Amino acid sequence: MKLRKVSAAAATALVLALTATACGGDNGDDNGSDTGSGSGGGDKIKIGIKYDQPGLGLKEPDGTFSGFDVDVATYVAKELGYDPKQIEFVETKSADRENALDRGDVKFIAATYSINDERAKLVDFAGPYLLAHQDLLIKADSDISKGTDLNGKKLCSVTGSTSAQNVKESIAPKAQLKEYGTYSECIAGLQSGAVDAVTTDDSILAGFASQANYKGQFKLAGLKLSNENYGIGVKKGDTATVDKINKALEKMVSDGAWETAVKENFGPAGYKNEPAPKIGDIVK
Structure with a gap:
């Protein structure tokens, strides 16, 4: 087999191409940036959840996570192009949710995050995905x-x-x-x-x-003291991510994954959930 000689110019072009490809794989945004194409778009994605809410967001003793919010977040991340192994769940307490998004600590938050007018001034919301x-x-x-x-x-x-x-x-x-x-x-x-x-x-x-x-x-007590429309919080102005998450939520409902997640996480408590809300339909 004969080997071809590579000219210096060709070798230089090859090195530059390889360098550009390598740089393209690192977007420098460690909270994860998706392409929406199923390719991942980054090494990982950071998602804010609760760590202490059984049935919704709970960190188990073995370090795994369970709950409805976790299932919703995992499904959405998959639709954004991320494998479960690429997800890093970050504890996001109620008082720090807006700051966590503003700082870029997480890409989005699924943590019993009720949509209201005051919060909507600070963050953007996808959903709602549950009416509590x-x-x-x-x-x-x-x-x-x-x-x-x-x-x-x-x-x-x-x-x-x-x-x-x-x-x-x-x-x-x-x-x-x-x-x-x-x-x-x-x-x-x-x-x-x-x-x-x-x-x-x-x-x-x-x-x-x-x-x-x-x-x-x-x-x-069985009192319906208010309507809580759970939304997925996204950094203010990131409308592209909001649109992608909304599409993912609609797909989760249509393919039956939403109903399965509800039964698996709330069924043991006898919780009677409301039907899946429509995107953008906020019950006052």
Whole structure:
């Protein structure tokens, strides 16, 4: 076999081409940038979730993640071109969600992130992908049966959440508001008697109530105190990503993956979910 001689000019062109190809594979954006073509578009994608919400976003003892938000985020990432192995889930607490997107810490956030006018000034939203309702989690033998029963009671929610403020401003102005860093702390407070009720979305509360170590201790009050339209938060101005995520969510509903995720994550708690909302349909 004869080998061809390569001229210096040809060799230089080859080196330049290889260099350009290598540079093209690194976009310098470590939160992940997708092409929407199924090719990945980056080495990894960082997605904000909760770590302490059973049934929605939970970091398991073995380091894996479970929950409805995790399933939605994984499905969306796949449609953006990312394999599950390319996903890096980042804990994103309620009080830091807007900042995390603004700093570029994550590409998007799927973390029980209710769409409202104030948040929409700071971030863009895809979805909604779930309609939940604010409720109360109380002890199984509690006599709290309506919102006004919270007057004079200790009410817990997490810092940065709108749930407790909604109750205090509109339903029970004499409630004693306790704000903790996580819902896990609120639930522990409810168990110990440090607080009388925990308020947030019924989907979150149902997840906690169904845990083995809490089984039979708590109950949902069954109050629909508000409508919570869960959206996927994206950095303000990134409309291209919003459009791609919306298409992914529509596909998740149409191919049955959304319904499967609901049953697998909420079924054990007997949670009665609303039908899948239409993109852009915000229930007030």
